[in-house]
Amino acid sequence: MTAIEFSFHIGRVSKSLKPFAMKLTRDYEDANDLLQDTLLKAFTNRDKYTEGTNLKAWLYTIMKNTFITNYQKMVRKNTFIDTSDNLHYINSLESSTDNSAASAFALNDIENAVKSLDEAYRMPFVMYFRGFKYHEIADKLNIPIGTVKNRIHIARKELKDKLHMYAYWN
Template sequence: MRLTRDSEDANDLLQDTLLKAFTNREKYTDGTNLKAWLYTIMKNTFITNYQRMVRKNTFIDTTDNLHYINSMESTTDNGAYSSFAMEDINGAIKALDKAYQVPFMMHFRGFKYHEIAAKLDIPIGTVKNRIHIARKELKSKLRMYSHLD
């Protein structure tokens, strides 16, 4: 468990260790500390399995010009999608009723609820309610972007 930190992996490691010890039993010499011999097999098996896993997850670019490695330096983002999204967001905000749009935009710009209430001369509960309704309406109108969460 100290090596793997997972009970299933620990059981697999123990099974691999005992199998290797059994198949290599002729290499064990009498008088040698059996526990130390088994632990050495276990530790080496763990290290080998770990290195194998790391190698398996390593990507090696075998193209002649190292296309995959070098391609990330020359990529650019297409700003069209974010431009369309911003147009949709701004349009949805402009379509809000002024009673909801004004407190929402003030809150968006960093005003606190009590500052908005004082500025618009309405109760703080009304400010919170209008911002909540504005968010709800915007969420409904911009549902097409919900996959970006």
């Protein structure tokens, strides 16, 4: 297979790798980096690909192995050796603190978005979010179950539009 043919086949398959990268990394930027590393490794090792085999599976394997290798490097980097007599391995992340300011801002944005929904959509959505079943909401609000489902769907759609900036946020 020529380099041009290989590039063409990789280009067709590479779009399906992005969701897998997002699932592994759970971060948009890290997923892009992982995808780039995977494609780079695929191009540099294209002589190891056997024509006629499943290219997609080959790329998924490269991506998974790259992710595992990067994760192991990160863990080793964040672990240091205590040079005292006992030689304990201590993970430095255990003593770190997490800044929850971003979470507080996100929660505030979510609350404001829910409050801004029209009352007809907000009530069924909030009840569903709190654990009520569709038929319980329909009985409580005295509306048909199809209307309940429709209003919850519309509320979720509006919230998704209003909170689009958090689409790839952890």
